[in-house]
Amino acid sequence: MKLVLVGKIFDGEKIIDKGTIIVEDDKITKVLEGIEKVDNAKIIEGDFIMPGLVDAHMHFFGVEEDNVMAWNLVNEIDVAIRSTRDMEVLLRSGFTAVRDLGSKVAVRLDKLQRRGEIIGPTVISSGFSLAITGGNDDPKELPIDFAQRISYSFYCDSPYECRKAVRMAIRQGATVIKVYASGAFSQGGIILPGFTLDELKAIVDESHRAGLKVASHAYGREAIMTSILAGVDTIEHGLGLDEETAQMIKERGICYIPTLATYQIPFESVNPEAKVYREEMIKRHFTDDMRIAMEHKLKIATGTDYVGSKKRPHGQNYIEAVILSRYMSNLEVLKASTSVASECIGLRSRGYVREGYKADLIVVKGNPLSNVEDLSPSHILYVVKDGKVFKGYGLYKELD
Numbered sequence: 144m145k146l147v148l149v150g151k152i153f154d155g156e157k158i159i160d161k162g163t164i165i166v167e168d169d170k171i172t173k174v175l176e177g178i179e180k181v182d183n184a185k186i187i188e189g190d191f192i193m194p195g196l197v198d199a200h201m202h203f204f205g206v207e208e209d210n211v212m213a214w215n216l217v218n219e220i221d222v223a224i225r226s227t228r229d230m231e232v233l234l235r236s237g238f239t240a241v242r243d244l245g246s247k248v249a250v251r252l253d254k255l256q257r258r259g260e261i262i263g264p265t266v267i268s269s270g271f272s273l274a275i276t277g278g279n280d281d282p283k284e285l286p287i288d289f290a291q292r293i294s295y296s297f298y299c300d301s302p303y304e305c306r307k308a309v310r311m312a313i314r315q316g317a318t319v320i321k322v323y324a325s326g327a328f329s330q331g332g333i334i335l336p337g338f339t340l341d342e343l344k345a346i347v348d349e350s351h352r353a354g355l356k357v358a359s360h361a362y363g364r365e366a367i368m369t370s371i372l373a374g375v376d377t378i379e380h381g382l383g384l385d386e387e388t389a390q391m392i393k394e395r396g397i398c399y400i401p402t403l404a405t406y407q408i409p410f411e412s413v414n415p416e417a418k419v420y421r422e423e424m425i426k427r428h429f430t431d432d433m434r435i436a437m438e439h440k441l442k443i444a445t446g447t448d449y450v451g452s453k454k455r456p457h458g459q460n461y462i463e464a465v466i467l468s469r470y471m472s473n474l475e476v477l478k479a480s481t482s483v484a485s486e487c488i489g490l491r492s493r494g495y496v497r498e499g500y501k502a503d504l505i506v507v508k509g510n511p512l513s514n515v516e517d518l519s520p521s522h523i524l525y526v527v528k529d530g531k532v533f534k535g536y537g538l539y540k541e542l543d
C-alpha cells in the first residue's frame with residue numbers, strides 16, 4: 144500500500160507551501176504541488192514535512208562519563224546494549240542518518256540495521272579511528288599493548304603503518320576513515336600534535352583508493368592546514384579557522400563541521416591554565432571561526448560530537464541546529480541538517496524529498512522555519528525511514 148504525506152514541505156532545498164509526497168516501498172515515487180487525492184493509501188497529514196535529520200559527527204561510546212579512560216575501559220557488552228538503545232532513540236528523535244567517527248560498535252550497528260535486525264538510522268561508520276601513538280585518545284597510564292587492545296583507535300606512525308591502519312579499518316567494515324590531525328585540549332593547556340602531512344597524505348590516498356572519504360579532527364590552524372593539503376573531505380571541529388584556510392576549504396569543496404553543541408558542555412579541569420586556554424579557543428570558535436566560515440560560504444553540516452553519555456546524550460542532537468541558527472537563516476539550518484549533511488558524508492539518494500530518493504522523512508509539529516526548536520524530539524510526530532513508519536505508527540487515516 145502507498146504511503147502519502149500531505150502538508151508544507153521542505154524538500155532539502157526549498158519550501159513547497161502545500162504538497163503531496165507519495166511513497167511506494169522504500170522510495171519516494173512522486174512529489175507534487177498541491178493536495179493530490181490518492182486511492183488505496185495510508186495518509187499522513189502534517190504541519191511540516193522534511194527529510195530526516197542527519198548528525199554528521201557523533202560516536203556510539205555507550206558510556207555514562209566523558210573521559211578517555213572511561214571510553215576505553217567501558218565494558219563492551221554494555222556498549223553494545225546501550226548503543227542499540229541509542230539507535231532507536233536517535234531514530235525516534237527524527238535522525239534517519241548519522242556518522243560515527245570512531246567507536247567499538249558502529250560498523251556492527253550499521254550491518255544489523257541494514258539487515259533489519261535492529262532499528263535505527265543509517266550509520267556511516269569509521270570503525271576504529273586512526274591516531275598517533277601517545278596521542279589524545281591513547282590512555283597513556285596503561286601499558287601500550289593493553290591500551291591498543293582496548294582502544295577504539297588504531298595507533299599508527301609513519302605513512303606505511305597508516306596505510307595499513309586504513310586497510311584494517313576497511314577490513315572492519317568502515318565506510319569513512321577518521322583521522323586525528325591534532326589532539327584536543329590537553330591538561331597542559333596546549334593542543335597536542337597529531338599526524339604529520341606525509342602520514343595524512345598516505346591515509347587520504349589509501350582511503351580514496353578504496354572510495355572512502357576522510358574526516359579529519361583538526362584543532363588549531365596548523366592541523367586544519369595540514370588536513371587541507373593532504374586532501375581530506377571534511378574538517379571536524381575546525382577550531383582556529385582563519386581567512387587563508389577558509390579560502391582553501393571553499394576552493395576544494397571541503398565540508399566544515401564545527402560541532403558547536405559539544406563545546407556547550409561544562410568542562411572540568413584540574414589545571415586552571417588549561418581551562419583558560421580552552422575557554423579562549425572555544426569563545427573564538429563561536430565568534431571568529433563561525434563568522435569566517437559564514438563569510439566564505441563554507442558547506443557547514445550539523446554534527447554534535449555527542450557520544451551517548453549523560454552530558455552528551457543521543458536524542459538531543461537537534462541542539463546543533465538550534466546553535467547554528469545564531470549564524471544562518473532557519474532555511475540554511477534545515478539544509479545543513481539534511482541535504483548538505485547528507486552530501487558531506489557521502490549519502491547517495493538520501494537527504495532530499497525527491498522522486499527516486501529513499502523515503503527518509505519526518506513530520507514536525509509546528510514550523511522549524513519560524514522556530515528551530517521545533518526540531519526537538521517532542522515535536523517529531525512521525526518518522527519514516529526507508530518507507531516504513533517508525534514513529535506515529537497507527538495514527539494515520541486508512542482510506543479504502
Ligand SMILES: [Zn+2]
Nearest residue numbers: 201202244448
Ligand atoms: Zn568526535
